[in-house]
Amino acid sequence: MPDVNSNTSGARTPWQVTRSVWYAMFMREAISRTMADRMGWFWMIAEPLAFTLIMVAIRSFISGDRLIVGADFIPWMITGLMGFFLIREGMMRGLGAVDANSALFAYRQVQPVDPVLVRNALEGLLRTFIFLLFIVGALMLGMDMAPDDAIAAMGWWLSLWSLGLGLGLITSVAGTLVPEVATVVRMISMPLLILSGVIFPLNQLPHWLLEYLMYNPIVHGLELLRAGFFDGYKVVYGTSATYFWIFTLITVALGLLMHVRFKEKLKAK
Numbered sequence: 001m002p003d004v005n006s007n008t009s010g011a012r013t014p015w016q017v018t019r020s021v022w023y024a025m026f027m028r029e030a031i032s033r034t035m036a037d038r039m040g041w042f043w044m045i046a047e048p049l050a051f052t053l054i055m056v057a058i059r060s061f062i063s064g065d066r067l068i069v070g071a072d073f074i075p076w077m078i079t080g081l082m083g084f085f086l087i088r089e090g091m092m093r094g095l096g097a098v099d100a101n102s103a104l105f106a107y108r109q110v111q112p113v114d115p116v117l118v119r120n121a122l123e124g125l126l127r128t129f130i131f132l133l134f135i136v137g138a139l140m141l142g143m144d145m146a147p148d149d150a151i152a153a154m155g156w157w158l159s160l161w162s163l164g165l166g167l168g169l170i171t172s173v174a175g176t177l178v179p180e181v182a183t184v185v186r187m188i189s190m191p192l193l194i195l196s197g198v199i200f201p202l203n204q205l206p207h208w209l210l211e212y213l214m215y216n217p218i219v220h221g222l223e224l225l226r227a228g229f230f231d232g233y234k235v236v237y238g239t240s241a242t243y244f245w246i247f248t249l250i251t252v253a254l255g256l257l258m259h260v261r262f263k264e265k266l267k268a269k
Contacts, residue, residue, distance in 0.1 A: 017109050025101070025118040027112075033122065044130055048081045055199050068201050070232030075138060075145045079229050080198040082131045083160050083222045083248045088189055089127065090164020093119040094172035095182045098266050105267045112266035113259040116172045117165075124161045131157075145229070153228030160221045169255020173262055197222060202236045210236070220244040 012020075034041070055077055068076050090253065094116050101115040138145035147153035177181040193199065196218040202210060213219060221244050223235040259266070 018114075021109050021114055022118055023113060025104075026122060029115075029118055029122050033126070034052070044126065045133065048078070048085060048134070051081055051199070052078055054092075069234040071226065071230035072144060075143050076226060076230070076233075078134055078138065078145065079226050080196075080222050082127065082134065083157070083225045084193060084196060084198045084218065085219055086124065086127045086157070086160050087164040087167065087221070088192070090120050090161065091167035091171055091185065093123050093190070094168030094170070095169070095175040095185060097172050097197045098176045100155060102267075111259075112172070112263060113169070113256070116168055116259075120161070120165045120168050123164070127161075128157070147229045149228045150232035151228075153225065156221060156225040156228055159244065159248065160225060163217060163221060163244075163251065166248055166251030166255050170251065170258060173255070173258040173266065176266055177262060192216075192218065197236065203234070210238070214238045217244050217247040265269075 005250065026030070067177060071113065075257050087244055097115040097119050098112050099166065101110070104110045104115075105112065133143045171181065195213055196216055197213075202213060205213070219236065220239050220241070223239045224241055225232050
């Protein structure tokens with residue numbers, strides 16, 4: 001009598017199927033992102049580099065480095081830019097993830113949430129690699145970019161990626177079902193860059209204005225990331241890891257629930 005516990009049929013478990021789907025989609029996205037466009041790598045590096053050079057030029061007029069306690073201006077800004085781009089790209093990559101992979105939904109193993117998860121995983125890896133390049137480049141130029149608390153810095157880098165994932169899950173559903181949402185998301189990208197304390201310190205703003213800006217979870221995440229890099233850095237008053245993670249977990253949960261609720265509509269698009 002054959003052993004009933006043995007898998008004689010060769011059928012794979014649901015987890016094995018899902019893993020195979022993710023791997024295939026990951027390789028497809030990786031090739032598309034890195035090889036389809038010859039300028040792809042250039043723009044991923046040139047965008048934050050251009051922002052940094054522009055802000056360094058502006059700094060000479062506003063003396064921005066004097067407004068930051070416990071960190072040099074250029075490393076402080078690079079850290080903020082890298083963290084912000086990680087969140088922004090996670091949110092933006094979710095917009096076209098469902099439509100770009102709609103043909104794959106003919107296979108029942110592929111769900112609309114899969115391309116969103118895969119795109120965010122790939123974006124996280126690419127952004128991490130680019131951040132490491134900036135750190136190495138800054139160290140070679142004599143700047144203090146090595147994190148003083150590497151564990152905290154890595155933890156908050158992953159935390160920012162989690163927030164980008166949650167936002168990407170939400171925008172992937174909302175942007176597919178209501179195309180106008182994609183336009184709004186793209187429009188708020190630049191204001192978010194300014195309002196999140198990426199290119200200038202928020203401590204110098206009036207208290208009444210700062211109270212409203214602290215509702216933005218990106219501010220909390222970037223400040224705590226910077227605290228991991230610069231030991232003596234004074235974070236913006238009101239920065240809270242608890243608030244950041246409550247918002248992030250709610251965002252991820254809401255995004256997953258939206259995918260469950262509108263799965264059939266997303267497949268039919």
